[in-house]
Amino acid sequence: MTYTHAMNERTILKIDPQQDIASQLRKVGITPTQQRVQIAEILFARPRHMSADQVLAVVNRDGPIASKATIYNTLGLFARKGLLREVIVDPSKVFYDSNTAVHHHFFNVDTGELTDIPSDDLILTRMPELPPGTESAGIDVIFRIRSRDAAH
Amino acid sequence: MTYTHAMNERTILKIDPQQDIASQLRKVGITPTQQRVQIAEILFARPRHMSADQVLAVVNRDGPIASKATIYNTLGLFARKGLLREVIVDPSKVFYDSNTAVHHHFFNVDTGELTDIPSDDLILTRMPELPPGTESAGIDVIFRIRSRDAAH
DNA sequence: CATGGTTTTGTACAAAGTCTAGAAAATGCC
DNA sequence: GGCATTTTCTAGACTTTGTACAAAACCATG
Ligand SMILES: [Mn+2]
Ligand SMILES: [Mn+2]
Ligand SMILES: [Zn+2]
Ligand SMILES: [Zn+2]
Numbered sequence: 001m002t003y004t005h006a007m008n009e010r011t012i013l014k015i016d017p018q019q020d021i022a023s024q025l026r027k028v029g030i031t032p033t034q035q036r037v038q039i040a041e042i043l044f045a046r047p048r049h050m051s052a053d054q055v056l057a058v059v060n061r062d063g064p065i066a067s068k069a070t071i072y073n074t075l076g077l078f079a080r081k082g083l084l085r086e087v088i089v090d091p092s093k094v095f096y097d098s099n100t101a102v103h104h105h106f107f108n109v110d111t112g113e114l115t116d117i118p119s120d121d122l123i124l125t126r127m128p129e130l131p132p133g134t135e136s137a138g139i140d141v142i143f144r145i146r147s148r149d150a151a152h
Numbered sequence: 153m154t155y156t157h158a159m160n161e162r163t164i165l166k167i168d169p170q171q172d173i174a175s176q177l178r179k180v181g182i183t184p185t186q187q188r189v190q191i192a193e194i195l196f197a198r199p200r201h202m203s204a205d206q207v208l209a210v211v212n213r214d215g216p217i218a219s220k221a222t223i224y225n226t227l228g229l230f231a232r233k234g235l236l237r238e239v240i241v242d243p244s245k246v247f248y249d250s251n252t253a254v255h256h257h258f259f260n261v262d263t264g265e266l267t268d269i270p271s272d273d274l275i276l277t278r279m280p281e282l283p284p285g286t287e288s289a290g291i292d293v294i295f296r297i298r299s300r301d302a303a304h
Numbered sequence: 305c306a307t308g309g310t311t312t313t314g315t316a317c318a319a320a321g322t323c324t325a326g327a328a329a330a331t332g333c334c
Numbered sequence: 335g336g337c338a339t340t341t342t343c344t345a346g347a348c349t350t351t352g353t354a355c356a357a358a359a360c361c362a363t364g
Contacts, residue, residue, distance in 0.1 A: 031330070033342065052320080067344045072321065086243075092352085093320065094243045106282070109289055121280035124293075128273035130258070134297040137261055141276075141293050145286040185311065185360080204351080219313050224352065244321085245351065311360070318353075328343070334336085 012100050013082045015044040028081050035066040039074050047099035049114040089114060089142050104141035164252050165234045167196040180233050187218040191226050199251035201239065201266040241266060241294050256293035
């Protein structure tokens with residue numbers, strides 16, 4: 001038995017930046033406030049990996065739109081609703097990934113850069129039994145890489 | 153081509169708690185101070201996953217042995233020397249794993265518990281090409297699990 | 305036992321993230 | 335559109351993990 005990806009029953013949610021963001025948010029049970037729409041516009045314009053800090057900087061680039069607390073609340077809400085995936089690879093911050101399709105990551109420990117591995121480029125064979133009384137909440141595969149010239 | 157584990161040229165270092173800890177530390181180029189030996193005794197007694205905070209609490213259980221700064225310095229030193237593996241799964245803290253053999257993890261997001269997956273229970277097939285100019289610094293596979301009864 | 309590099313320590317500092325109470329905005333109903 | 339109710343937003347204090355620093359303690363070597 002071979003699995004090419006995580007077993008994920010729930011539909012993968014995706015926000016289309018071409019369509020009306022507000023109504024798409026409403027469709028997944030999120031009241032589309034001004035701040036949430038602005039944050040969504042940044043994150044869903046294309047597949048991105050951003051930290052809360054980066055979202056805060058971009059959203060407030062031309063004047064104050066949203067506070068720090070709102071950024072954290074909104075990112076947490078989007079993640080809970082399945083619009084974003086939290087990627088934990090750097091001990092100092094969480095990355096929010098607007099690509100919710102099944103895929104894995106390269107993480108360059110020198111540059112802090114996080115990039116996608118197309119899901120076809122990696123196959124997990126022989127999956128372990130989950131411990132009794134538990135269910136899957138996602139599988140993360142991270143290839144930590146280093147720039148070849150960097151001192152180490 | 154199938155890899156059952158990360159390509160790791162360097163010898164896996166292991167501290168045997170039955171043998172003299174001090175001379176084993178000296179063998180890998182670490183001066184065995186009192187604090188370092190005490191920390192090593194805790195971590196290498198058996199395979200463990202501990203945060204800096206937990207090590208601090210245990211080492212100072214019966215009176216002051218080491219300061220917070222020394223805990224962080226020592227864990228970083230041991231990790232750099234290959235005696236410990238840093239495991240990044242929880243956004244709020246780093247786990248130090250005294251099992252340096254190739255293996256992967258279950259992380260229970262409800263309880264914060266980190267447990268080992270025996271290396272035979274998981275096989276990665278079809279590995280991706282590393283991005284040009286980079287080399288591997290380790291592969292992490294994390295099965296995030298949830299206690300089945302817990303509300304989610 | 306003197307010397308000087310190494311290690312430890314306490315404390316200050318930094319950064320990520322959480323919490324809170326009041327202000328503002330969104331919603332639902334007339 | 336008004337108006338009451340509910341939800342969200344805000345600024346800033348606070349918590350936690352981890353690092354920086356400089357002084358004190360330690361320890362190998364002569
Ligand atoms: Mn760190
Ligand atoms: Mn967090
Ligand atoms: Zn991604
Ligand atoms: Zn482990």
